[in-house]
Amino acid sequence: MASREVGVALLGVGTVGGAVARTIAERGDVIEARTGVRLVVRRAMARSRERVIQVGLPPEIATTELDDVLGDDRAEIVVEAMGGEEPAASYLLRSLQAGKHVVTANKEALAKHFAELAAAAHAAGRALLFEASVGGGIPLMASLRQILAVNRVSRIRGIVNGTTNYILTQMAEQGTAYAEALQEAQRLGYAEPDPTADVEGYDAAYKLAILASLAAGRHIRPERVDRTGITGVTPEQVGEARSRGGAIKLIASAELDGEEWRLRVAPEFVPGDDLLAHVRLNFNAVEITGDRVGPVVLYGQGAGPQPTASAIVSDIVDAVRFGVALAPHVAPE
Amino acid sequence: MASREVGVALLGVGTVGGAVARTIAERGDVIEARTGVRLVVRRAMARSRERVIQVGLPPEIATTELDDVLGDDRAEIVVEAMGGEEPAASYLLRSLQAGKHVVTANKEALAKHFAELAAAAHAAGRALLFEASVGGGIPLMASLRQILAVNRVSRIRGIVNGTTNYILTQMAEQGTAYAEALQEAQRLGYAEPDPTADVEGYDAAYKLAILASLAAGRHIRPERVDRTGITGVTPEQVGEARSRGGAIKLIASAELDGEEWRLRVAPEFVPGDDLLAHVRLNFNAVEITGDRVGPVVLYGQGAGPQPTASAIVSDIVDAVRFGVALAPHVAPE
Structure with a gap:
């Protein structure tokens, strides 16, 4: 099976974001062998560039600006691990509108803006996945x-x-x-x-x-x-x-x-x-x-960083492979 | 979403095969609305044509010959609900080799011929799905x-x-x-x-x-x-x-x-x-x-016809949408 390299951008590098980066680093080979997808973290956004470097990611991918993420064509997938309603919900929406697949663990942003985000995913023809938002690593x-x-x-x-x-x-x-x-x-x-x-x-x-x-x-x-x-x-x-x-x-x-x-x-x-x-x-x-x-x-x-990161990385792989077919069907209220 | 009509062939129209036909008839509209896939039973194979007619399927789709199924280009997916090792295992293999996606509930045929069937699916570029083979309707x-x-x-x-x-x-x-x-x-x-x-x-x-x-x-x-x-x-x-x-x-x-x-x-x-x-x-x-x-x-x-048919029909939809990406990775012993 020929492999395809897929760039991932992390929004937030706290406990969960850091665990996602580690999971990709540690399990990248296994994932590639099973699915033909080679995951590479291309961008990591945080409140400061230092936080990105602290979790062991290379300094050149660190940014504090969402526009750097959205403008990077090599980052096909945005993983949101910031939590809270805003600015996360706006970032999710803008990421979909910019043509990124989106994976999130953010229950609050999703619960409050679900229809809007689902519509944006379908309109953009991109996946919106959120396995980790409920029940951590439970499928x-x-x-x-x-x-x-x-x-x-x-x-x-x-x-x-x-x-x-x-x-x-x-x-x-x-x-x-x-x-x-x-x-x-x-x-x-x-x-x-x-x-x-x-x-x-x-x-x-x-x-x-x-x-x-x-x-x-x-x-x-x-x-x-x-x-x-x-x-x-x-x-x-x-x-x-x-x-x-x-x-x-x-x-x-x-x-x-x-x-x-x-x-x-x-x-x-x-x-x-x-x-x-x-x-x-x-x-x-x-x-x-x-x-x-x-x-x-x-x-x-x-909950827990390991089960949550496991669900997120599995979502990333599915988003790459199956795209908009995995956007949820949630009509407006 | 534009719909696509997908032809299904049933091998076996006993309790499970009959329940699959009924589920497709009763839930076809919902499935189409959710997935854009319109399922149509195109062929049904049994030991006698009468058995097919007895479960309420149209006489013109009834056959007793696998070749009629394999030669029908409108039947993209073969659902095997015969049970037992043979002839089921051979039929599964021939269906994959003929370029059909395959869905089966047959634990015995799968357990005994898993690597061979997985290899045939990958070689043909087709899905091989078997959710119902273990745990009935449990995902x-x-x-x-x-x-x-x-x-x-x-x-x-x-x-x-x-x-x-x-x-x-x-x-x-x-x-x-x-x-x-x-x-x-x-x-x-x-x-x-x-x-x-x-x-x-x-x-x-x-x-x-x-x-x-x-x-x-x-x-x-x-x-x-x-x-x-x-x-x-x-x-x-x-x-x-x-x-x-x-x-x-x-x-x-x-x-x-x-x-x-x-x-x-x-x-x-x-x-x-x-x-x-x-x-x-x-x-x-x-x-x-x-x-x-x-x-x-x-x-x-x-177990039970309803949970089993639910798993099979869900597999059919996934096979159509995701194809060989859903063939299992099972190397020879």
Whole structure:
């Protein structure tokens, strides 16, 4: 098989961006042998050029300007690993408009601008891939794409936030209170110093909005999620659930009720005969119910630089090989 | 999006082949809207033409001869749903050699002739897809393909036979003996009148050989599986496992030990903190461990005409759209 060299541009070289660069360096040969695609990091954008050099990338590819990335014809693919709504969402849009394939792990930008980004990808004839935005390295988007090709999906539910699942697991198994379990999660790096996005369910709501938009085929905004966090969960509730053979889990669920999708993130009792009750620590699991395949559950590590970079690099390869056929179908609201 | 009409030929119109024809008829419009591919069944081969007509297909597409299928240029894709090693394996090979994309659910033919079929697909520049061969409608191959693009996979283990899992679940939850649970499974249609292939682990061994061959990148034959069935499992063993919070499961496992893959199908004790212990009834689940993504588990219905047809039709669409890029990498032994 003749190989083709493909240039990649990184927007953001933090934990995830750095792991992507390392994965490409370490697995480039294997990827080339399997797919005929030779990945080369051509550009890396960060707030300062020093940050790029610090992650071991060559100084000559460092830039602080998006225009340098968009104007570089050798960079066919833009990988956005900056996070947050802006400027990431604008950069994603401009990258597609400039004719780049786009791979992103950014749940917030995607959840808030999904239809606009999907339309830009189709208009430009480019791929828009986002496997890492929900469920880290779990092949969730690849699976959902396959199921949606044939099935009507009327329900998606799952555990999509590892931080809160770690806290709830510790409360259940160690008998600790919420505050104590949160501190432990922060100490291990599973929770941020400001844990609001996780413990109040915003992170889960973004991810749920992405999954529901794909199932619905149109943009469902994260503001439509009825959201309750875990800060009010007591050791008594958790203990009682455990004594009944089940567990309290932060469940994100989207369900088609007539013509209307109902989205909810809230702590719920999950009985012991439900697989989700047995998802422990910082793991994630999502159940997709298709009318023909029935319920399918996907489980794995929902975060972490290695699983996330694995999903991103796999997306890069698919974007090169399959292009706009892998742009999502998400109509405006 | 401009649509393209794609002709499909069915080899075999039994339970699975019939379900594929129905799925194409019922979901054709949705598939076309999502993918731009209009599927049309152009040929259907069976032992008699009457069988084709019985499943509601038009008489003029019925044939009993493979040559009619191979010679029909309007049939771009061959779907093999005959089962068994021969003549299926030869038909798969001849279809690829005739320039058809091939989709199959045939675990036995694939497990025994994987390298030969993969080589024929690459030589002809055609897709060879087999999502339904392991785990029914579970998006296992799509997930494995994504994980293998970047990860080294050194372990795959799971519950890949629904019949034996149903029997073991009944033994555990109803306290019945093996023979009684088998009868119940036969009554419900989960077990064949001759249950040997399931209960002696042959079916699981074929599926394991397919998964291991993909992970290894070379053909690992089913004869290499160290195989023990469930006929010797006693109610006492099952009860004792349950009292320890776990379960006895027929576990298929492939593990890389140095340079050597070790394959085994056998009843094993699975502890309660392992997700596989909670896979009940006729469901399947497979754990794939990649060095970057960690353990990923996929769960769902491992059999049944609807889930199987869903996987096959999704494969058909992917074959049309992505072609030889979706031929597996399985070198000779």
